[in-house]
Amino acid sequence: MQPYIISLLNHSKENLIDLWKKELEAVRTDNYLDSVSDSVYESTNQDFMQFIMRLISTDQDQAKEQLSSFAEKYIQSGWPLSYYTQGLQAFRRVILAILSEQESDVQAVLSTFNELETWIDGIINQLVYDYTGNWEDIIEMQKLSLLELSAPLIPVFESITVMPLIGTIDTARAKLIMENLLEGVIEHRSQVVLIDITGVPVVDTMVAHHIIQASEAVRLVGATCILVGIRPEIAQTIVNLGIDLSKFPTKSTLRKGIETALELTNKKMVNL
Incomplete structure:
Protein backbone atom coordinates (compact mmCIF):
# COMPACT_ATOMS: atom_id res chain seq x y z
CA MET A 1 0.00 0.00 0.00
CA GLN A 2 1.21 3.49 -0.85
CA PRO A 3 2.81 5.41 2.07
CA TYR A 4 0.47 8.38 1.65
CA ILE A 5 -2.58 6.07 2.04
CA ILE A 6 -1.09 4.52 5.19
CA SER A 7 -0.48 8.03 6.55
CA LEU A 8 -4.03 9.07 5.65
CA LEU A 9 -5.62 6.09 7.43
CA ASN A 10 -3.42 6.47 10.52
CA HIS A 11 -4.22 10.18 10.68
CA SER A 12 -7.97 9.39 10.59
CA LYS A 13 -7.68 6.33 12.83
CA GLU A 14 -9.89 7.50 15.72
CA ASN A 15 -12.69 8.69 13.47
CA LEU A 16 -12.41 5.56 11.33
CA ILE A 17 -12.64 3.26 14.39
CA ASP A 18 -15.66 5.12 15.80
CA LEU A 19 -17.60 4.92 12.52
CA TRP A 20 -16.59 1.32 11.92
CA LYS A 21 -17.67 0.29 15.41
CA LYS A 22 -21.19 1.59 14.73
CA GLU A 23 -21.31 -0.34 11.44
CA LEU A 24 -20.29 -3.56 13.23
CA GLU A 25 -23.38 -3.40 15.43
CA ALA A 26 -25.51 -4.10 12.36
CA VAL A 27 -23.19 -6.97 11.44
CA ARG A 28 -23.92 -8.53 14.83
CA THR A 29 -27.65 -8.80 14.09
CA ASP A 30 -27.13 -10.09 10.55
CA ASN A 31 -24.94 -12.96 11.79
CA TYR A 32 -27.27 -14.09 14.60
CA LEU A 33 -24.71 -13.14 17.23
CA ASP A 34 -27.27 -11.59 19.57
CA SER A 35 -26.80 -14.54 21.93
CA VAL A 36 -23.14 -13.57 22.36
CA SER A 37 -22.61 -11.44 25.44
CA ASP A 38 -21.92 -7.72 24.96
CA SER A 39 -18.49 -8.03 26.56
CA VAL A 40 -17.41 -10.88 24.26
CA TYR A 41 -18.72 -9.12 21.16
CA GLU A 42 -17.07 -5.85 22.18
CA SER A 43 -13.77 -7.64 22.80
CA THR A 44 -13.93 -9.43 19.44
CA ASN A 45 -14.70 -6.16 17.65
CA GLN A 46 -11.70 -4.51 19.30
CA ASP A 47 -9.41 -7.39 18.35
CA PHE A 48 -10.69 -7.36 14.77
CA MET A 49 -10.44 -3.61 14.26
CA GLN A 50 -7.02 -3.29 15.89
CA PHE A 51 -5.73 -6.25 13.89
CA ILE A 52 -6.87 -4.75 10.57
CA MET A 53 -5.40 -1.36 11.48
CA ARG A 54 -2.04 -3.04 12.24
CA LEU A 55 -2.14 -4.81 8.87
CA ILE A 56 -2.28 -1.46 7.09
CA SER A 57 1.42 -0.82 7.72
CA THR A 58 2.58 -4.47 7.74
CA ASP A 59 4.70 -6.06 5.03
CA GLN A 60 2.60 -8.19 2.63
CA ASP A 61 4.25 -11.54 3.47
CA GLN A 62 4.05 -10.89 7.20
CA ALA A 63 0.46 -9.71 6.85
CA LYS A 64 -0.51 -12.96 5.12
CA GLU A 65 1.07 -15.03 7.89
CA GLN A 66 -0.54 -12.95 10.64
CA LEU A 67 -3.92 -13.13 8.91
CA SER A 68 -3.74 -16.93 8.76
CA SER A 69 -2.95 -17.11 12.49
CA PHE A 70 -5.79 -14.70 13.26
CA ALA A 71 -8.25 -16.73 11.17
CA GLU A 72 -7.22 -20.02 12.78
CA LYS A 73 -7.79 -18.59 16.26
CA TYR A 74 -11.37 -17.56 15.50
CA ILE A 75 -12.19 -20.62 13.40
CA GLN A 76 -11.46 -22.78 16.41
CA SER A 77 -13.69 -20.58 18.56
CA GLY A 78 -16.55 -21.05 16.07
CA TRP A 79 -16.81 -17.39 15.04
CA PRO A 80 -18.59 -17.11 11.63
CA LEU A 81 -16.66 -16.13 8.51
CA SER A 82 -19.54 -13.87 7.44
CA TYR A 83 -18.86 -11.62 10.46
CA TYR A 84 -15.41 -10.82 9.08
CA THR A 85 -16.41 -10.49 5.43
CA GLN A 86 -19.31 -8.20 6.31
CA GLY A 87 -17.10 -6.37 8.80
CA LEU A 88 -14.56 -5.66 6.06
CA GLN A 89 -17.33 -4.49 3.75
CA ALA A 90 -18.35 -2.07 6.52
CA PHE A 91 -14.70 -0.97 6.77
CA ARG A 92 -14.78 -0.29 3.02
CA ARG A 93 -17.88 1.92 3.37
CA VAL A 94 -16.39 3.88 6.26
CA ILE A 95 -13.17 4.53 4.34
CA LEU A 96 -15.12 5.82 1.33
CA ALA A 97 -17.11 8.16 3.59
CA ILE A 98 -13.94 9.53 5.22
CA LEU A 99 -12.16 9.97 1.87
CA SER A 100 -15.17 11.82 0.48
CA GLU A 101 -15.12 14.23 3.44
CA GLN A 102 -11.40 14.93 3.27
CA GLU A 103 -10.85 15.10 -0.49
CA SER A 104 -12.87 17.21 -2.94
CA ASP A 105 -11.15 15.82 -6.05
CA VAL A 106 -13.32 12.90 -7.20
CA GLN A 107 -10.51 11.32 -9.24
CA ALA A 108 -8.17 11.39 -6.25
CA VAL A 109 -10.84 9.78 -4.07
CA LEU A 110 -11.47 7.03 -6.63
CA SER A 111 -7.75 6.35 -7.11
CA THR A 112 -7.13 6.02 -3.38
CA PHE A 113 -10.28 4.00 -2.83
CA ASN A 114 -9.45 1.57 -5.66
CA GLU A 115 -6.12 0.73 -4.07
CA LEU A 116 -7.74 0.28 -0.66
CA GLU A 117 -10.46 -1.85 -2.24
CA THR A 118 -7.85 -4.16 -3.80
CA TRP A 119 -6.15 -4.46 -0.41
CA ILE A 120 -9.43 -5.27 1.39
CA ASP A 121 -10.38 -7.82 -1.30
CA GLY A 122 -7.04 -9.53 -0.72
CA ILE A 123 -7.78 -9.83 3.00
CA ILE A 124 -11.28 -11.22 2.34
CA ASN A 125 -9.92 -13.77 -0.15
CA GLN A 126 -7.26 -14.87 2.33
CA LEU A 127 -9.81 -15.24 5.11
CA VAL A 128 -12.12 -17.31 2.88
CA TYR A 129 -9.17 -19.49 1.83
CA ASP A 130 -8.03 -20.05 5.42
CA TYR A 131 -11.55 -20.72 6.68
CA THR A 132 -12.24 -23.18 3.85
CA GLY A 133 -8.95 -25.00 4.35
CA ASN A 134 -9.38 -25.26 8.12
CA TRP A 135 -12.95 -26.51 7.89
CA GLU A 136 -11.93 -29.10 5.29
CA ASP A 137 -9.20 -30.32 7.67
CA ILE A 138 -11.67 -30.44 10.57
CA ILE A 139 -14.27 -32.31 8.51
CA GLU A 140 -11.66 -34.80 7.31
CA MET A 141 -10.49 -35.43 10.89
CA GLN A 142 -14.10 -35.91 12.02
CA LYS A 143 -14.72 -38.26 9.12
CA LEU A 144 -11.69 -40.37 10.08
CA SER A 145 -12.79 -40.39 13.71
CA LEU A 146 -16.28 -41.54 12.74
CA LEU A 147 -14.84 -44.24 10.53
CA GLU A 148 -12.72 -45.51 13.40
CA LEU A 149 -15.76 -45.61 15.66
CA SER A 150 -17.90 -47.25 12.99
CA ALA A 151 -15.98 -50.54 12.93
CA PRO A 152 -15.18 -51.48 16.57
CA LEU A 153 -14.03 -54.95 17.56
Whole structure:
Protein backbone atom coordinates (compact mmCIF):
# COMPACT_ATOMS: atom_id res chain seq x y z
CA MET A 1 0.00 0.00 0.00
CA GLN A 2 1.21 3.49 -0.85
CA PRO A 3 2.81 5.41 2.07
CA TYR A 4 0.47 8.38 1.65
CA ILE A 5 -2.58 6.07 2.04
CA ILE A 6 -1.09 4.52 5.19
CA SER A 7 -0.48 8.03 6.55
CA LEU A 8 -4.03 9.07 5.65
CA LEU A 9 -5.62 6.09 7.43
CA ASN A 10 -3.42 6.47 10.52
CA HIS A 11 -4.22 10.18 10.68
CA SER A 12 -7.97 9.39 10.59
CA LYS A 13 -7.68 6.33 12.83
CA GLU A 14 -9.89 7.50 15.72
CA ASN A 15 -12.69 8.69 13.47
CA LEU A 16 -12.41 5.56 11.33
CA ILE A 17 -12.64 3.26 14.39
CA ASP A 18 -15.66 5.12 15.80
CA LEU A 19 -17.60 4.92 12.52
CA TRP A 20 -16.59 1.32 11.92
CA LYS A 21 -17.67 0.29 15.41
CA LYS A 22 -21.19 1.59 14.73
CA GLU A 23 -21.31 -0.34 11.44
CA LEU A 24 -20.29 -3.56 13.23
CA GLU A 25 -23.38 -3.40 15.43
CA ALA A 26 -25.51 -4.10 12.36
CA VAL A 27 -23.19 -6.97 11.44
CA ARG A 28 -23.92 -8.53 14.83
CA THR A 29 -27.65 -8.80 14.09
CA ASP A 30 -27.13 -10.09 10.55
CA ASN A 31 -24.94 -12.96 11.79
CA TYR A 32 -27.27 -14.09 14.60
CA LEU A 33 -24.71 -13.14 17.23
CA ASP A 34 -27.27 -11.59 19.57
CA SER A 35 -26.80 -14.54 21.93
CA VAL A 36 -23.14 -13.57 22.36
CA SER A 37 -22.61 -11.44 25.44
CA ASP A 38 -21.92 -7.72 24.96
CA SER A 39 -18.49 -8.03 26.56
CA VAL A 40 -17.41 -10.88 24.26
CA TYR A 41 -18.72 -9.12 21.16
CA GLU A 42 -17.07 -5.85 22.18
CA SER A 43 -13.77 -7.64 22.80
CA THR A 44 -13.93 -9.43 19.44
CA ASN A 45 -14.70 -6.16 17.65
CA GLN A 46 -11.70 -4.51 19.30
CA ASP A 47 -9.41 -7.39 18.35
CA PHE A 48 -10.69 -7.36 14.77
CA MET A 49 -10.44 -3.61 14.26
CA GLN A 50 -7.02 -3.29 15.89
CA PHE A 51 -5.73 -6.25 13.89
CA ILE A 52 -6.87 -4.75 10.57
CA MET A 53 -5.40 -1.36 11.48
CA ARG A 54 -2.04 -3.04 12.24
CA LEU A 55 -2.14 -4.81 8.87
CA ILE A 56 -2.28 -1.46 7.09
CA SER A 57 1.42 -0.82 7.72
CA THR A 58 2.58 -4.47 7.74
CA ASP A 59 4.70 -6.06 5.03
CA GLN A 60 2.60 -8.19 2.63
CA ASP A 61 4.25 -11.54 3.47
CA GLN A 62 4.05 -10.89 7.20
CA ALA A 63 0.46 -9.71 6.85
CA LYS A 64 -0.51 -12.96 5.12
CA GLU A 65 1.07 -15.03 7.89
CA GLN A 66 -0.54 -12.95 10.64
CA LEU A 67 -3.92 -13.13 8.91
CA SER A 68 -3.74 -16.93 8.76
CA SER A 69 -2.95 -17.11 12.49
CA PHE A 70 -5.79 -14.70 13.26
CA ALA A 71 -8.25 -16.73 11.17
CA GLU A 72 -7.22 -20.02 12.78
CA LYS A 73 -7.79 -18.59 16.26
CA TYR A 74 -11.37 -17.56 15.50
CA ILE A 75 -12.19 -20.62 13.40
CA GLN A 76 -11.46 -22.78 16.41
CA SER A 77 -13.69 -20.58 18.56
CA GLY A 78 -16.55 -21.05 16.07
CA TRP A 79 -16.81 -17.39 15.04
CA PRO A 80 -18.59 -17.11 11.63
CA LEU A 81 -16.66 -16.13 8.51
CA SER A 82 -19.54 -13.87 7.44
CA TYR A 83 -18.86 -11.62 10.46
CA TYR A 84 -15.41 -10.82 9.08
CA THR A 85 -16.41 -10.49 5.43
CA GLN A 86 -19.31 -8.20 6.31
CA GLY A 87 -17.10 -6.37 8.80
CA LEU A 88 -14.56 -5.66 6.06
CA GLN A 89 -17.33 -4.49 3.75
CA ALA A 90 -18.35 -2.07 6.52
CA PHE A 91 -14.70 -0.97 6.77
CA ARG A 92 -14.78 -0.29 3.02
CA ARG A 93 -17.88 1.92 3.37
CA VAL A 94 -16.39 3.88 6.26
CA ILE A 95 -13.17 4.53 4.34
CA LEU A 96 -15.12 5.82 1.33
CA ALA A 97 -17.11 8.16 3.59
CA ILE A 98 -13.94 9.53 5.22
CA LEU A 99 -12.16 9.97 1.87
CA SER A 100 -15.17 11.82 0.48
CA GLU A 101 -15.12 14.23 3.44
CA GLN A 102 -11.40 14.93 3.27
CA GLU A 103 -10.85 15.10 -0.49
CA SER A 104 -12.87 17.21 -2.94
CA ASP A 105 -11.15 15.82 -6.05
CA VAL A 106 -13.32 12.90 -7.20
CA GLN A 107 -10.51 11.32 -9.24
CA ALA A 108 -8.17 11.39 -6.25
CA VAL A 109 -10.84 9.78 -4.07
CA LEU A 110 -11.47 7.03 -6.63
CA SER A 111 -7.75 6.35 -7.11
CA THR A 112 -7.13 6.02 -3.38
CA PHE A 113 -10.28 4.00 -2.83
CA ASN A 114 -9.45 1.57 -5.66
CA GLU A 115 -6.12 0.73 -4.07
CA LEU A 116 -7.74 0.28 -0.66
CA GLU A 117 -10.46 -1.85 -2.24
CA THR A 118 -7.85 -4.16 -3.80
CA TRP A 119 -6.15 -4.46 -0.41
CA ILE A 120 -9.43 -5.27 1.39
CA ASP A 121 -10.38 -7.82 -1.30
CA GLY A 122 -7.04 -9.53 -0.72
CA ILE A 123 -7.78 -9.83 3.00
CA ILE A 124 -11.28 -11.22 2.34
CA ASN A 125 -9.92 -13.77 -0.15
CA GLN A 126 -7.26 -14.87 2.33
CA LEU A 127 -9.81 -15.24 5.11
CA VAL A 128 -12.12 -17.31 2.88
CA TYR A 129 -9.17 -19.49 1.83
CA ASP A 130 -8.03 -20.05 5.42
CA TYR A 131 -11.55 -20.72 6.68
CA THR A 132 -12.24 -23.18 3.85
CA GLY A 133 -8.95 -25.00 4.35
CA ASN A 134 -9.38 -25.26 8.12
CA TRP A 135 -12.95 -26.51 7.89
CA GLU A 136 -11.93 -29.10 5.29
CA ASP A 137 -9.20 -30.32 7.67
CA ILE A 138 -11.67 -30.44 10.57
CA ILE A 139 -14.27 -32.31 8.51
CA GLU A 140 -11.66 -34.80 7.31
CA MET A 141 -10.49 -35.43 10.89
CA GLN A 142 -14.10 -35.91 12.02
CA LYS A 143 -14.72 -38.26 9.12
CA LEU A 144 -11.69 -40.37 10.08
CA SER A 145 -12.79 -40.39 13.71
CA LEU A 146 -16.28 -41.54 12.74
CA LEU A 147 -14.84 -44.24 10.53
CA GLU A 148 -12.72 -45.51 13.40
CA LEU A 149 -15.76 -45.61 15.66
CA SER A 150 -17.90 -47.25 12.99
CA ALA A 151 -15.98 -50.54 12.93
CA PRO A 152 -15.18 -51.48 16.57
CA LEU A 153 -14.03 -54.95 17.56
CA ILE A 154 -15.36 -55.91 20.99
CA PRO A 155 -14.07 -58.91 23.01
CA VAL A 156 -17.11 -60.51 24.71
CA PHE A 157 -15.62 -63.80 25.95
CA GLU A 158 -12.17 -65.30 25.99
CA SER A 159 -11.25 -66.03 22.33
CA ILE A 160 -14.58 -64.57 21.09
CA THR A 161 -15.01 -61.07 19.67
CA VAL A 162 -17.89 -59.20 18.04
CA MET A 163 -17.83 -56.50 15.36
CA PRO A 164 -21.23 -54.71 15.20
CA LEU A 165 -21.73 -52.86 11.91
CA ILE A 166 -24.20 -49.99 11.57
CA GLY A 167 -25.02 -48.00 8.44
CA THR A 168 -23.89 -48.20 4.84
CA ILE A 169 -20.67 -50.01 3.98
CA ASP A 170 -18.61 -48.37 1.26
CA THR A 171 -15.13 -49.20 -0.02
CA ALA A 172 -13.32 -46.95 2.47
CA ARG A 173 -15.23 -48.39 5.41
CA ALA A 174 -14.77 -51.95 4.13
CA LYS A 175 -11.01 -51.40 4.13
CA LEU A 176 -11.17 -50.17 7.73
CA ILE A 177 -13.31 -53.16 8.74
CA MET A 178 -10.72 -55.50 7.26
CA GLU A 179 -7.84 -53.76 9.06
CA ASN A 180 -9.65 -53.68 12.42
CA LEU A 181 -10.66 -57.33 12.10
CA LEU A 182 -7.16 -58.60 11.39
CA GLU A 183 -5.50 -56.41 14.02
CA GLY A 184 -8.19 -57.31 16.59
CA VAL A 185 -8.02 -61.05 15.96
CA ILE A 186 -4.29 -61.01 16.62
CA GLU A 187 -4.47 -58.58 19.56
CA HIS A 188 -7.28 -60.44 21.36
CA ARG A 189 -6.12 -63.88 20.22
CA SER A 190 -9.59 -64.54 18.93
CA GLN A 191 -10.64 -67.94 17.71
CA VAL A 192 -14.11 -66.80 16.63
CA VAL A 193 -15.22 -63.42 15.26
CA LEU A 194 -18.89 -62.51 14.91
CA ILE A 195 -19.75 -59.85 12.31
CA ASP A 196 -23.14 -58.43 13.28
CA ILE A 197 -24.95 -56.82 10.31
CA THR A 198 -28.22 -56.16 12.16
CA GLY A 199 -27.71 -52.41 11.69
CA VAL A 200 -26.73 -52.59 8.01
CA PRO A 201 -29.80 -51.39 6.06
CA VAL A 202 -28.90 -52.90 2.68
CA VAL A 203 -26.80 -55.92 1.77
CA ASP A 204 -26.07 -55.87 -1.96
CA THR A 205 -23.42 -57.66 -3.99
CA MET A 206 -20.73 -55.11 -3.08
CA VAL A 207 -21.45 -55.31 0.68
CA ALA A 208 -21.55 -59.12 0.50
CA HIS A 209 -18.24 -59.12 -1.40
CA HIS A 210 -16.60 -57.01 1.32
CA ILE A 211 -17.97 -59.29 4.06
CA ILE A 212 -16.75 -62.42 2.24
CA GLN A 213 -13.32 -60.85 1.83
CA ALA A 214 -13.20 -60.00 5.53
CA SER A 215 -14.24 -63.56 6.42
CA GLU A 216 -11.54 -65.04 4.19
CA ALA A 217 -8.91 -62.76 5.72
CA VAL A 218 -9.95 -63.83 9.24
CA ARG A 219 -9.76 -67.50 8.21
CA LEU A 220 -6.23 -67.01 6.86
CA VAL A 221 -5.02 -65.78 10.27
CA GLY A 222 -6.46 -68.87 11.96
CA ALA A 223 -9.88 -67.74 13.22
CA THR A 224 -13.49 -68.53 12.29
CA CYS A 225 -15.92 -65.85 11.15
CA ILE A 226 -19.67 -66.04 11.83
CA LEU A 227 -22.09 -63.65 10.15
CA VAL A 228 -25.01 -62.75 12.43
CA GLY A 229 -28.05 -60.49 12.13
CA ILE A 230 -29.45 -62.08 8.96
CA ARG A 231 -32.94 -60.62 8.84
CA PRO A 232 -35.60 -62.22 6.58
CA GLU A 233 -35.44 -59.42 4.01
CA ILE A 234 -31.63 -59.60 3.95
CA ALA A 235 -31.80 -63.38 3.49
CA GLN A 236 -34.21 -62.93 0.59
CA THR A 237 -31.95 -60.32 -1.03
CA ILE A 238 -28.92 -62.59 -0.71
CA VAL A 239 -30.82 -65.48 -2.34
CA ASN A 240 -32.20 -63.31 -5.14
CA LEU A 241 -28.75 -61.93 -5.93
CA GLY A 242 -27.23 -65.41 -5.92
CA ILE A 243 -24.62 -64.45 -3.32
CA ASP A 244 -22.71 -67.45 -1.97
CA LEU A 245 -22.26 -67.21 1.80
CA SER A 246 -21.79 -70.96 2.27
CA LYS A 247 -18.10 -70.66 3.13
CA PHE A 248 -18.80 -69.43 6.68
CA PRO A 249 -21.60 -69.89 9.25
CA THR A 250 -24.54 -67.47 9.37
CA LYS A 251 -27.02 -66.93 12.21
CA SER A 252 -30.17 -64.85 12.47
CA THR A 253 -29.32 -63.25 15.84
CA LEU A 254 -26.27 -62.29 17.85
CA ARG A 255 -27.39 -64.60 20.68
CA LYS A 256 -27.41 -67.64 18.37
CA GLY A 257 -24.06 -66.58 16.98
CA ILE A 258 -22.54 -66.40 20.46
CA GLU A 259 -23.95 -69.84 21.32
CA THR A 260 -22.26 -71.26 18.21
CA ALA A 261 -19.03 -69.43 19.03
CA LEU A 262 -19.03 -70.91 22.55
CA GLU A 263 -19.47 -74.40 21.09
CA LEU A 264 -16.56 -73.84 18.69
CA THR A 265 -14.34 -72.81 21.62
CA ASN A 266 -15.48 -75.70 23.83
CA LYS A 267 -17.56 -73.49 26.10
CA LYS A 268 -21.27 -73.32 26.87
CA MET A 269 -23.80 -71.19 28.70
CA VAL A 270 -25.11 -72.57 31.97
CA ASN A 271 -28.29 -71.33 33.68
CA LEU A 272 -27.73 -70.86 37.42
